[in-house]
Amino acid sequence: MRTPATSMRTKMQLPQSSALITVNFLAAAVLGACGGEKGHDHGPGGAHPPHEEEAELPGQSVTLWAARTELFMEYRPLIVGKESSFAAHVTEMPSFKAVTTGDVTLTLTYADGTKVDAKADAPSNPGIFRPVVTPERAGPCQLSMSIGGPQLTDSFFIGGCIVFADEAAARKALGEEEETPGRIVYLKEQQWKTDFATIAASEHDLQDGVRASGEIRSVAGREAPLSAPSGGRISLVQPVPLIGMPIKQGQLLATIAPRLVAGGDRATLTADVAAAGAEVDAAKTELARAERLVAEQAAPAKTVDEARTRLRIAEARLGGVRGRLAQYDAGSGGRRFEVKAPIDGTLVALEVASGENVEEGQLLFRVIDLDRVWLVANVFEPDIPRVEGARSAWFTIEGYNDAFTVDDTNGKLVTVGRVIDPRTRTTPVIFEVANAAGKFRIGNFTKVVIATGAPRKGLAIPESAIVEDGGKSVAYVMVEGEAFERRPLRIGVRSNGWVEVLEGVAAGERVVSVGGYEIKLASASGNVPAHGHAH
Secondary structure, eight states: OBOOOSOOOOSSOOOGGGTTOOOOOOOHHHHHHHOOSSOOOOOGGGOOOOOOOOOOOOOEEEEEEOSSEEEEEEEOOEETTSOEEEEEEEEETTTTEEOOSSEEEEEEEETTSOEEEEEESSOSBTTEEOOEEOOOSOEEEEEEEEEESSSOOEEEEEEEEEEESSHHHHHHHHOSOOOOTTOEEOOHHHHHHSOOEEEEOEEEEEOOEEEEEEEEEEOTTOEEEEEOSSSEEEEEOSSOOOTTOEEOTTOEEEEEEEOOOTTOSHHHHHHHHHHHHHHHHHHHHHHHHHHHHHHTTSSOTHHHHHHHHHHHHHHHHHHHHHHHHHHHHHTTSSOOEEEEOSSSEEEEEEOOOTTOEEOTTOEEEEEEOOSEEEEEEEEEGGGHHHHTTOOOEEEEETTOSSOEEESTTTEEEEEEOSSOOTTTOEEEEEEEEEOTTOOOOTTOEEEEEEEOSOOEEEEEEEGGGOEEETTEEEEEEEEETTEEEEEEOEEEEEETTEEEEEESOOTTOEEEEEOHHHHHHHHHTTOOOSSOOOO
């Protein structure tokens, strides 16, 4: 069973067993209009419609929180023999949306253990269950409630209560209505239909730090642009590489058939071999004839030397054309250059298609090892001495609600730059970060805080709960299910998505962590109720 997590307000003196109930005094006229059992009646903009002057009893309310459930319940004072309708607003957490299925059982337990149960088999409206209790006798009591269904199962100890003998006894005990100035109304129906969440202010490990802008980059040496080694026609391997696919070192990605120069086809090369062979034969014949003539002293001796030189030239030419033909045949019809990945990584760029002609040096692929990345923070010149030797940091990326942490378990400081950028007056501070989950993308813009100083405990709320209003930092505190207060804050350290609160919010108070701007708009609209409403 859960106990209430809300402040108590009452003007009557309850017995010790009843000290946990929250009593919210409502205007008599409100009870007349909102007291029906068929709806959660509000006028336009959430305000209550006009009421006639009626001497109705003030209503009561309680707000409780459990791990997965928020209960805001309104009801009339309990009077013997009269039906008391309860309006239990049940919110599922952490979605902070209305519970739309299941049933609710409300139990009234007298001091002697006698119980009176009331059950609502389904919500009358999304999120609102309406059990009705008819007390049998006067006296102190306790209330509890259980919720069951496919959406959630939970139970609450609501707290002490009193069953009055009649209305006169209730009026004497409850007294007159008390108005609390500065309250902002934001109905459950509004909360359920918008992005909305609350969280209790609590202690957190806080650490001061230097704030900087940053960027996710690839680790030096772990990015490989692959260019064409030669001009020609490219053929991608099958299956065709796709952006985002993992790549292994040495994996073949494509081949390139180089362009054929003049005379580079096989037929021409074969003819060149035949022609060179004929030249060799002719040179041999000429050498034999020169040797015979010299032997017969019919020609000078240098004739033989000239013939031998021509033969060597012809043989060299024949060797060259035979080599080109053999090289051509070794490639199954021609030379082909292979394009292979030099590192393990992820294919992040594919710049060509099969059959396309490429030029020598043209970028074809880009492979990056994304298992680890660099977080490059640009730290302003005056802050550089504070980050020397830093070992941890945290950063946020647009689109992710939570901050990411860099510490000894998943990263390390690589370097603190030694050169100041003359334009920005910053120097890079680089952390290497594990990226096994693949959330970080090269080029992500980040907001970085580099931790400095020793960590300490402090009362904190999420950064998302801070709303700038008139140049001041404020938070909106839920004082009960549909009532909020604007609290100016004095803040301290900002640490890993949390903000230290020195003044303005107490431990355990629930601040609006999502939807604070909507509460601000509700406040600006002038919809500040002097009272609540009951059903």
